[in-house]
Amino acid sequence: MEAYKKWNRRSFLGGLGLMAGSVFSGPKLWGRPQKSVASGRGLSRDVYEDLGVTTIINGQGTMTMLGGSLIPPEVEAAMDAASRHFVSIPELEVAAGKRIAEMLKLPEGYSALVTSGAAGAIQCGISGVLTGDDPTLIQRLPDLTGMKSEVIIQKSHRYPFDHQIRATGVKLVEVETREDVRKAVGPQTALMFFTNYLNGAGRIKVDEWVKLSMEHHLPCFNDAAADTPPVSHLWDYTKMGYDLVAFSGGKAIRGPQCAGLLLGQKDLISYALLNNSPYEDTLGRGQKVGKEEIVGMVKALELYLNDDHEALTQEWWRRLDTISRQITRVPGVSTAYYIPAIANHVPTMEINWDPRRISLTPEQAFQLLKNSKPSILLEKTRIGLAMNSFMLQPGEDKIIAQRLTEILRAHRV
Ligand SMILES: *Cc1c(COP(=O)(O)O)cnc(C)c1O
Numbered sequence: 001m002e003a004y005k006k007w008n009r010r011s012f013l014g015g016l017g018l019m020a021g022s023v024f025s026g027p028k029l030w031g032r033p034q035k036s037v038a039s040g041r042g043l044s045r046d047v048y049e050d051l052g053v054t055t056i057i058n059g060q061g062t063m064t065m066l067g068g069s070l071i072p073p074e075v076e077a078a079m080d081a082a083s084r085h086f087v088s089i090p091e092l093e094v095a096a097g098k099r100i101a102e103m104l105k106l107p108e109g110y111s112a113l114v115t116s117g118a119a120g121a122i123q124c125g126i127s128g129v130l131t132g133d134d135p136t137l138i139q140r141l142p143d144l145t146g147m148k149s150e151v152i153i154q155k156s157h158r159y160p161f162d163h164q165i166r167a168t169g170v171k172l173v174e175v176e177t178r179e180d181v182r183k184a185v186g187p188q189t190a191l192m193f194f195t196n197y198l199n200g201a202g203r204i205k206v207d208e209w210v211k212l213s214m215e216h217h218l219p220c221f222n223d224a225a226a227d228t229p230p231v232s233h234l235w236d237y238t239k240m241g242y243d244l245v246a247f248s249g250g251k252a253i254r255g256p257q258c259a260g261l262l263l264g265q266k267d268l269i270s271y272a273l274l275n276n277s278p279y280e281d282t283l284g285r286g287q288k289v290g291k292e293e294i295v296g297m298v299k300a301l302e303l304y305l306n307d308d309h310e311a312l313t314q315e316w317w318r319r320l321d322t323i324s325r326q327i328t329r330v331p332g333v334s335t336a337y338y339i340p341a342i343a344n345h346v347p348t349m350e351i352n353w354d355p356r357r358i359s360l361t362p363e364q365a366f367q368l369l370k371n372s373k374p375s376i377l378l379e380k381t382r383i384g385l386a387m388n389s390f391m392l393q394p395g396e397d398k399i400i401a402q403r404l405t406e407i408l409r410a411h412r413v
Pocket of ligand 1: 064116117118119120161197223224225226247248249250259260
């Protein structure tokens with residue numbers, strides 16, 4: 001229940017009213033009086049309504065396409081405070097990295113960098129491995145003249161974000177077996193790359209892959225972007241020996257949407273920064289990270305590490321249960337549960353119905369929910385719907401339960 005309270009933006013915004021008053025005192029700077037900030041689902045409602053864009057009840061999870069996750073009030077306050085002063089961004093990055101490494105108790109010799117996201121972390125992390133701290137090479141990327149040019153990856157680990165690897169100019173060399181790795185390693189090999197959520201798909205598993213990289217004296221990268229919870233994944237892979245590990249800041253950690261973490265060996269982290277904004281004439285200049293994101297990311301991580309993860313999980317189950325209990329009163333409707341092994345490792349509920357009793361395809365159900373007001377987005381499956389509850393805001397479980405019940409009832413045969 002504690003977790004439930006933490007999510008309540010309304011109480012926070014109520015408190016903020018005082019603060020905002022003192023900061024923005026004086027004549028009204030905006031022509032239109034502000035609508036009540038405590039209405040509906042909080043402050044955000046007005047800004048989206050102003051643009052004619054519908055807000056969404058998110059039963060899909062941390063999807064970048066839907067805005068990732070919602071930052072807790074404390075992160076909002078930290079970003080707000082950060083926005084009021086000028087600072088040296090490189091100095092702030094180094095200080096934040098040091099703090100993050102301490103908070104995560106990373107191994108000796110490791111540090112961290114706040115990036116524009118996990119995708120940004122992949123690109124600047126690999127850039128740094130290629131260039132080191134050589135200014136000429138940094139300026140030259142993605143032309144690899146004078147640098148190594150190949151990254152080894154398992155064939156089954158190719159995925160949309162390998163675009164960020166390829167963006168550095170390197171060629172991906174696909175392997176399947178240990179023997180393939182041995183054959184693939186050569187003077188042009190810069191790095192071995194692992195896609196954490198595809199651990200099950202590859203023949204070489206996460207711990208074995210890093211051992212292989214050590215045998216071949218190659219740096220090793222793990223993209224674990226969406227792989228918290230569990231929180232322990234934040235330190236598991238550096239402990240295993242990975243030289244660089246990427247996480248999204250704006251997924252389950254609930255940091256700023258445009259932030260991510262690159263954890264890794266100190267020298268590699270410093271080279272990654274040299275290849276990134278704020279430095280100009282770098283490949284990463286387009287991946288700007290603001291002072292607000294850096295400070296917000298540190299705060300989000302601090303909160304995430306102090307969260308009662310057990311209580312949060314209970315709350316996520318409770319929300320699913322609220323929905324299940326109501327919709328299964330409709331004859332023919334059933335629910336089932338599972339937890340994905342990795343990535344969105346949270347309670348997930350399948351919602352199924354007997355097509356002989358309810359004449360509704362998964363596509364129709366999905367669309368009816370999507371076109372509801374407020375719009376509700378769940379996942380379609382082959383035979384029904386699925387959802388998780390960790391991105392729901394207080395009360396939204398009840399809204400989903402009610403609307404879904406109406407839809408299912410309306411299609412009884
Ligand atoms: C979401 C995700 C990314 C990208 O992360 P951002 O923080 O949005 O840049 C990269 N890899 C995987 C596996 C992801 O799930």
